[in-house]
Structure formats: C-alpha cells, structure tokens
Amino acid sequence: MNENRLVTRVCVCVCVCVISDLIPEFDGVDVSSPNCVVIGDAADNFSYQNLNEAFRVLIGLEKPLLFSLGQGRYYKETDGLKLDVGVFMKALEYACDVQAQVVGKPSAEFFQTVLSDMKLQPHEVVMIGDDLLNDIGGAQRCGMKGLQVRTGKYRPSDEQHPSVRADAYVDDLAAAVNAILTDH
Known part of the structure; x- marks a missing residue:
C-alpha cells in the first residue's frame, strides 16, 4: 500500500521521519517548509534531534497535521524488542496537542485499501x-x-x-x- 497517496493529497510540504528505505516514496514532495509531519518505522533514523524537529514543525503550525504510518508499541528484531512508531506518535500527540491520523495498521483505511487493491x-x-x-x-x-x-x-x-x-x-x-x- 502506498501511504503517500493520502499524504500528498493533504500536505504541500512534509517533514518526514521514516526508515531510509521509505524516503524514495516521498521523492518529489517538497520538504523545505513543512505543513505536516509524517512518521513511520524510522529505526536508526529516530533520534532525539529528528523527533524534536518533527515537534518543532507541528508546534509551529496553526493547524498541525501528524500522519503516522502505524500505531505499534514495539516490534521484535533479531537483537530484541524495539520501540515502534506508535510510541513516538503518542509523544508528538501529547506534546503538540494534536491527534495523529494513522494511515498504516491498525487503521481501517489501511486494511480497506489493501482489500481494494487485491480486489x-x-x-x-x-x-x-x-x-x-x-x-x-x-x-x-x-x-x-x-x-x-x-x-x-x-x-x-x-x-x-x-x-x-x-x-x-x-x-x-x-x-x-x-x-x-x-x-x-
């Protein structure tokens, strides 16, 4: 599923905090002056600096928009459990008094899009x-x-x-x- 469909319909410029493999999904999307934040499984790209950048974008917007590519609390890698995107989504929601729009699991839109794509x-x-x-x-x-x-x-x-x-x-x-x- 391409979550970028929804984001590009709503956002003019995006502050993206995702895993490096997903960055190409946002090619052609202006990131110079973001009007929304998109977070996903950023793995090693999640840092205090990157999370704080997302916070600053959201807190500086009159009508902040936060999109999360999932809502998981944690996941398992070969070296053990790791915090997932939902933890960082909740932190940004709390800090910026904004409700994220989840466009990945477990959102109904995610599953319905997959069903539709698969007919x-x-x-x-x-x-x-x-x-x-x-x-x-x-x-x-x-x-x-x-x-x-x-x-x-x-x-x-x-x-x-x-x-x-x-x-x-x-x-x-x-x-x-x-x-x-x-x-x-």
Missing part, C-alpha cells in the same frame, strides 16, 4: 500476525479473520486480552497456513 472481500482474507492489536484487531474490525502466531512479539498474555481475541492462536506461519487450508 478481495474481507471474508476472503485471513490476516496472520504477531501483533494482537495492530495486525489481528485491525483486520477483525474490517471483517477479516485474524490468526496470531506465537512468534515475534507475541506474549502469552495476548490470549487473555480483554477486548481483542484472535480467531486462532498458532505456533508459527506454517501452522497458520495449515489451519487455513484445513478450514477450507
């Missing part, structure tokens, strides 16, 4: 993920089934969550595929 209906799709709230919860709110794998950032407490419950919990991706094939 599929929600009942034809199963979301497999390790994030109960963003992968599974987001998909279920759009009418899809969600299978949570017990890998990555999965925690045993996910299976007792008070408001989001996966349609099934499986040990890994292979087990998820087997569960889907068995169900059909």
Whole structure:
C-alpha cells in the first residue's frame, strides 16, 4: 500500500521521519517548509534531534497535521524488542496537542485499501500476525479473520486480552497456513 497517496493529497510540504528505505516514496514532495509531519518505522533514523524537529514543525503550525504510518508499541528484531512508531506518535500527540491520523495498521483505511487493491472481500482474507492489536484487531474490525502466531512479539498474555481475541492462536506461519487450508 502506498501511504503517500493520502499524504500528498493533504500536505504541500512534509517533514518526514521514516526508515531510509521509505524516503524514495516521498521523492518529489517538497520538504523545505513543512505543513505536516509524517512518521513511520524510522529505526536508526529516530533520534532525539529528528523527533524534536518533527515537534518543532507541528508546534509551529496553526493547524498541525501528524500522519503516522502505524500505531505499534514495539516490534521484535533479531537483537530484541524495539520501540515502534506508535510510541513516538503518542509523544508528538501529547506534546503538540494534536491527534495523529494513522494511515498504516491498525487503521481501517489501511486494511480497506489493501482489500481494494487485491480486489478481495474481507471474508476472503485471513490476516496472520504477531501483533494482537495492530495486525489481528485491525483486520477483525474490517471483517477479516485474524490468526496470531506465537512468534515475534507475541506474549502469552495476548490470549487473555480483554477486548481483542484472535480467531486462532498458532505456533508459527506454517501452522497458520495449515489451519487455513484445513478450514477450507
């Protein structure tokens, strides 16, 4: 999905704080005098300096616009858990008294765009993920089934969550595929 579609419809100039691999998605978008901030999984590009730059842009705008390419709290890398974009989104929301528009998971628009791009209906799709709230919860709110794998950032407490419950919990991706094939 190309989150840039929404951003370029709304923003004239952008302050971008994303992972280096996503920077080309914003080629041709003016960044000289930003009227909004876009944050995403910036990994090593997240620094106090970059976050403070985003803060200064937002706090200096009469009508600040903050777009977040996701809302995750943390994710897992080979060297362990790391803070995800949602943490920094919440910090900017609080500091600037602004509500971010989430254009990645778990937003309904994200899942609906993917379904539309794939020309599929929600009942034809199963979301497999390790994030109960963003992968599974987001998909279920759009009418899809969600299978949570017990890998990555999965925690045993996910299976007792008070408001989001996966349609099934499986040990890994292979087990998820087997569960889907068995169900059909």
